[in-house]
Structures are given as C-alpha cells and as structure tokens.
Amino acid sequence: MSVSPSSSASPSAAGSPSAAGFAPVGQPRPVDPAPAVTEMPAASALSWVYTLFPALLRLTCGIACAVAALTVRTPPVSTSLLVVVVSLLTAWSVLFAALVVRWRRPAPAMAVDVLLTVGTCLLIRDVVAAEVLPGEVSWVAIQSSTSVIVAQFVLPITRSVPAGLLVAAAYGIGAHLAGDDTEAVGHAITLAVQTGCAAALAGVARRSSRLADAAFAAYQETAWAALTARAARAAERKQNRDLHDTVLSTLTVVGLGGVAGRSPLLRERAAADLRTLAGLAGSQSGLDTEPEAEVRLIALDERLRALLGRLPELRASAALEACAVPAPVAEAVTHSTGEALSNVLRHAPGATASVRLCRNGDTVAVEVVDDGPGFDPDTVPRHRYGLRESVHGRMATVGGRAEVSSAPGQGTRIRLEWSDAH
DSSP: OOOOSOOSOOOSOOOOOOTTOOOOOOOOOOOOOOOOOOOOHHHHHHHHHHHHHHHHHHHHHHHHHHHHHHHOOOTTOOHHHHHHHHHHHHHHHHHHHIIIIISOOHHHHHHHHHHHHHHHHHTHHHHSOTTTSTTSOSHHHHHHHHHHHHHHHHSOHHHHHHHHHHHHHHHHHHHHHTTOHHHHHHHHHHHHHHHHHHHHHHHHHHHHHHHHHHHHHHHHHHHHHHHHHHHHHHHHHHHHHHHIIIIIHHHHHHHTTOSOSSOHHHHHHHHHHHHHHHHHHHHHTTOOOOOOOOOOEEEHHHHHHHHHHTOTTSEEEEEEOOOEEEHHHHHHHHHHHHHHHHHHHHHSTTOEEEEEEEEETTEEEEEEEEOSOOOOGGGOOTTOOTTIIIIIIHHHTTTOEEEEEEOTTSOEEEEEEEEOOO
C-alpha cells in the first residue's frame, strides 16, 4: 500500500469518525479548572512540631523540677508551701500537655503557665534553699527557662516576647527578695537572652515554612498549567486526526476520482462526515455533555471486517484472528488501519492490500501490507497529518505504537502494536 504522506491539509479542529466513516468516538473532555491550593505541608508539619515539642518540654521539665525541689528542703524553705507549689506545678505540667496536644488550646495554656511561673518566681525565698539558689541552677531557674522557651514556640512573637520578659522580671524580683542580687541580675539577663534567641529561632522556622509553602503552591500551579496545556494539545491533536480521517479524506478520494458516479459509499461517507461536523459544533458550544463511556472489551476482528466491508473498491484480503481489546484500543487500531487503507485508495489505486490481525500473548498486532509504489517515510513533511497523527499519534494515545516500512518501488508495510501487559 502506498501509505503516502497523506493529505496536505492541517486542520485545527475536528470531529470523531474515522476515514472509513465509523461512528464518533467522542470528544476529549476539557480539563476542570484548577482548584484553589489550600494545602500547606510545611506549615502543617511545623505546627505539629510546635505542638509536640513544647508539651513534652513542659512535661519532662515539670517532673524533673518536682524531684529537684523536694530533694533539698533546708531553711528558709517552707516545706508545706513547697509541697503545695510542686504538686500544683506537676499537675499543671500534665494538664498543659493535654491542653496543647489533645485539645489544641495553646494560647490559654501558655497564659496560665506564665502566670504560675511568675508566681513561683516571686516565692523563691520560701521554696528554694539558700545554698542552691546561686549559679542559676535552682529548680525555679529551670522552671523559668522552660516557660520562656516554650512561650516562643506556642505564642506569636507579639505575645511571646513580652511573656518571656515578664518571667525574667519576676525571677529578678524573687531572687532579690531572697537576698541574692547577683542571682537576680544574672539569671534575669539569661532569661532575656533566652527569650530573644528562642523567638528568633521560632521566627526563622515559621518564615521558612511560609516560603516552602509558597514554593509548593507555585509548583502546584505550574504543574496544573502544564497538565491543562498538555490536555488541550492532546484534544487539538485528536480533533485534527479525526477531521483529517473524515471530511478531508472523503474530499481527497473524490478529488482524485476514486469514487465514480452516484456511489452509495460516497453518500454513506458524506453522512458520517456531516455527523462529525455536527458533533464538533456541539462540542465547541458546550453541548457535548454525555458521560464518558465505560471501558469495555470490543471484538477487534469484527471491527476490522466492518472496515473492509465499507471499502468495496479496495482489493484487499484479510486474515483476522478472533481478538477482544478495550474499546479505546479497538477504536485507535481501527482508525489507524482505516487511514492506512484509505491511503491505498488515494495514492496507490489498483494496488492490492492485505490485513492481518494476530495476538501473541499480551501483544495485539495488525499488519497492513500493499504492493503499491511505496515512498520514503523520512521525506514526509512535518505538516502532513496522515502518518504522524492518524497512525503514530493515534496509537500513542492508547499506549501502542506504529511501525512504517516502505521504500520507493517496494510497497508499504504498516505494523500496529498494542500490549495489555501494563
């Protein structure tokens, strides 16, 4: 068959029947509008870290401070007051973790935590032994540092920094009342520095998560735009293939004198082409709202026999093995075979063609061979749609492939393959 470079027109829109006048396959559906990007993975991950870390830090430090506080109870420590304070703070550490992790109430929990820490700092004289107060290592010093650090991760910076400075001031006053001004000034400064450093670290992490989420959103939008453009291009190429295989194919056959007189075949093709144009108009006006057909198995051999029956003017033999494939594959293979056989009529009138269908394991193959004049596939111009879109392109849409073997004076062989081993 001289499947030649096919017709020269390159339309920009099309319907769906094949070159031999098959029923429309259906127009590609438009891609839905891009959904608003609301997912923020970096912020979500950081929020979880900023929830779990403060809860665990407050809980573990609360228990450690309780043990340290009860270990040294020498005067002027008031044992009864110390037990009450330690019991309250230990219970609060457990409740704080529950409020932050389980009930997600970090702001109220942090407000209570700061108030309890401030009150404990003001009681340093009665709850911390004089020999362990210096050196910023007393249990109240640890309690204060924990509250300051936790506040920076739980609260926004506009409230976390004032909370940290409030705890620092309360510790300075409490240590002063306990008679150790060196400790008062030293650890107050330490708490202020901890406030600034923790606030800066938390701020950098929050800013980094926002930048990461912005980059993620931009990537999502770019990927969606690429998907939309690819879908639009695929739809355009399908329309071009289908129109090439119907209206343009019929006009080419008539123009080359392939149909003589009042031909029933010509009337059948013209009617099918008219349905193609009507379907195209309905699709472009938004009337093509039929749901997508379910994928089902189709007898490919019957489709190919029907194709040959619509081409009585073609001298062709067939060896068709019984074979069932998914409907989209049957459509693609039949359309591609129809384009190959139509090219025989257009470019090799009088040539003899043969069609062979076989299945070997998972692979389905159709071979169309003719003894026409042949051609050089490498010389086919890029703007010609016959082989590039109606054969190669159509098979590619269903995961198949096409192989064209031809040379001037040696006829043409086209092999279409599809495998369901995926």
